[in-house]
Amino acid sequence: MVHATPKDDDDVAGQHAASLILIVDDNPVNLQLLSELLEIEGYDVASASDGEMALERVRYEPPDLILLDALMPVLDGFEVCRRLKENPATRHIPVIFLTALASADQKLRGLRLGAADYLVKPFQEEEVLLRVKNHLALVVATRALREKNDELTRQMHELSRAEAQHAELTLSLERSAAALLEAKEQIERELGERVRAEEDRARLSEEIIALQTRRLRELAAPIIPITDWLVVVPLIGEIDEVRAEQAQESLLASVSEHGTEVVILDITGVPTIDADVALGFIEGARALRLVGASAMITGVSPEVARALVGIEVDMSRIPTFGTLQRGIAHAMAARQAAKANRGARRQDRHEGR
Structure with a gap:
């Protein structure tokens, strides 16, 4: 009891x-x-x-x-x-x-x-x-x-929703880069044996685009690798000094980390450029040369060309092309020519022994 x-x-x-x-x-x-x-x-x-x-x-x-x-x-x-x-x-x-x-x-x-x-x-x-x-x-x-456990489940649901929102932003970037993807697929078909390696680079490009989306307040400057030495930066919308500086910092980091040799700034989606932004492009090209890379600009519309002439900015040191495809073709041809010249010089040295 x-x-x-x-x-x-x-x-x-x-x-x-x-x-x-x-x-x-x-x-x-x-x-x-x-x-x-x-x-x-x-x-x-x-x-x-x-x-x-x-x-x-x-x-x-x-x-x-x-x-x-x-x-x-x-x-x-x-x-x-x-x-x-x-x-x-x-x-x-x-x-x-x-x-x-x-x-x-x-x-x-x-x-x-x-x-x-x-x-x-x-x-x-x-x-x-x-x-x-x-x-x-x-x-x-x-x-x-x-x-x-219930709290962890709720957090997982929130994470899933955040990933869905991120997927929508990524889709928007992919649509704006449709022309670039078409050119990339053509290069992959020509390379043949490097298809698997190019697929890995495509996955890497998606990660880079996602990183740029988080870092910039609006559609920024995604760095998309075409080959292990060539990257394209599609710029869309109004470009101010802040965005131009962010793009320059990202490009310098890419060149330093990945050994990029050629950078193409594609401004097909840019309606106009003022003097400050144009000078920023010139300074960016100069900075890229200091770290061993070269720059070119593609997608220069007639309106942008007239604006550059009107503000009297000398961009003669930066190669410019009307379309992204022409810029890529020029870069590929220049690289092949450089390889051929190096091969010829080695052959001449060998025969002169």
């Missing part, structure tokens, strides 16, 4: 306020003693005198822990436990059996049904409190883990 020792109110104030324990026993004396013991410890306590009443109370207000008498008339504790564990809404509630039977068979029967523990009558006060405390601590830990 439980002997409850009263405690000062200050000892239990605020303790276990969120923990509800349901006691199920057909013996009113046991119900009263267990209820008093747990209430003194600060727990919220509900009681039921039979199995049907217990199931009804659980449906109305699920407890955090159930102390369940194993042997009761009509609907015994084993059947109550079986029904609780079969219900997805209540199977997580831990059940501690109360029994005067200490046989191994009875204990195994309860454990197979899903019981968490046993308390053997007559109860010892300290044992009851320790077992209740330990199982409620496990309930709290399990609930915290479940809440953490």
Whole structure:
């Protein structure tokens, strides 16, 4: 039998306020003693005198822990436990059996049904409190883990939505670079054996475009590799000094990191250029030459050409072409000619020995 020792109110104030324990026993004396013991410890306590009443109370207000008498008339504790564990809404509630039977068979029967523990009558006060405390601590830990899993799931959903928005931005860039992709596919067909390597570079270009999208406030200057030595930067929309400077920094970083030799600034999508931006292009070309690369401009529309003439900016040192395709063709031809010249010089040196 439980002997409850009263405690000062200050000892239990605020303790276990969120923990509800349901006691199920057909013996009113046991119900009263267990209820008093747990209430003194600060727990919220509900009681039921039979199995049907217990199931009804659980449906109305699920407890955090159930102390369940194993042997009761009509609907015994084993059947109550079986029904609780079969219900997805209540199977997580831990059940501690109360029994005067200490046989191994009875204990195994309860454990197979899903019981968490046993308390053997007559109860010892300290044992009851320790077992209740330990199982409620496990309930709290399990609930915290479940809440953490729910939070992680919510974050994954938010990440999926962010990735979808990122995909839309990437699609916009891909549409603006349709002409560039067509030229790139033509080069891949001509290279033949390097198809697989070019596919890797295409994936790399998508990553670069995504990085540029995050770094710039509007459609910036994505760096798209055509070969391991040639890149194209398609500029779209109004170009101011800030965007021109950002493009220059990105290009210098690309040349330093990847050994880029030729940079094509494609301004097909740029409606006009002022003097400050034109001077920025000239300074950018000069900076690229200092790190071992050359620059050219393609997509110069008649309107842009007239604007450059009107502001009297000398861009004669930067090769310019009307279309991106012509610029790429010029760069490829120049590289082939340079290779041929180097081969001829090596042959001349070899024959002169």
